[in-house]
Amino acid sequence: MGSFLIVGRLPDHVERDDAAAYLSGATDVALTSDAQVALLEAWFAAPEEMAYFDALNDASKTAFLNHAAKLEGLKDSGEVQKRSRWRHLPHWIESYWLPVRSDTATDGPVFFGSTHGLLANLADIAAASPHRIRLLS
Numbered sequence: 480m481g482s483f484l485i486v487g488r489l490p491d492h493v494e495r496d497d498a499a500a501y502l503s504g505a506t507d508v509a510l511t512s513d514a515q516v517a518l519l520e521a522w523f524a525a526p527e528e529m530a531y532f533d534a535l536n537d538a539s540k541t542a543f544l545n546h547a548a549k550l551e552g553l554k555d556s557g558e559v560q561k562r563s564r565w566r567h568l569p570h571w572i573e574s575y576w577l578p579v580r581s582d583t584a585t586d587g588p589v590f591f592g593s594t595h596g597l598l599a600n601l602a603d604i605a606a607a608s609p610h611r612i613r614l615l616s
Contacts, residue, residue: 488525489575493589495519498575501591505581518577544568550607560586565603567596 489498502515510518544556547568553559560570566583567576571590576597584592598614605612 488527489522493573493575495523497585497589498522498577498591501581501583501585502577502579504583505577505579505593506583507580507593510579518579522577540569544570546608546610547604550604565600567592567600 489495499515499519502510502518503512541556544559547563547565548555548559551559551563551565553562556570559565559568569590571588574590574592576592576594578594580595581593582596584590584596601614605614
């Protein structure tokens with residue numbers, strides 16, 4: 480089983496209300512209610528698939544999440560979902576990151592997180608890891 484990243488429209492099976500609820504709780508001060516509406520409209524009007532990356536298999540993703548758990552002194556990736564300070568990692572089969580700044584992420588069944596939060600989490604993990612993890616930009 481693979482983990483992939485699709486850049487494009489929010490899938491039809493994801494409830495628009497769930498995405499709107501995540502945005503309304505975002506901590507991004509620039510994300511006014513008008514900006515929230517505009518972002519949702521753009522996301523639903525985007526081409527179906529603008530980019531598709533099949534970068535990690537599920538075992539690699541789980542190994543990385545387990546490594547992150549150990550860095551925090553947690554048992555495994557299952558514990559990371561509940562107790563980690565790195566809330567924006569891809570724990571779910573379907574994860575959606577919005578281009579907003581937010582300290583919050585949802586716990587499912589549909590995961591919404593912040594792209595800025597994800598990048599910050601990955602940078603923190605790279606800095607804390609004894610391995611030479613590099614983020615490519």
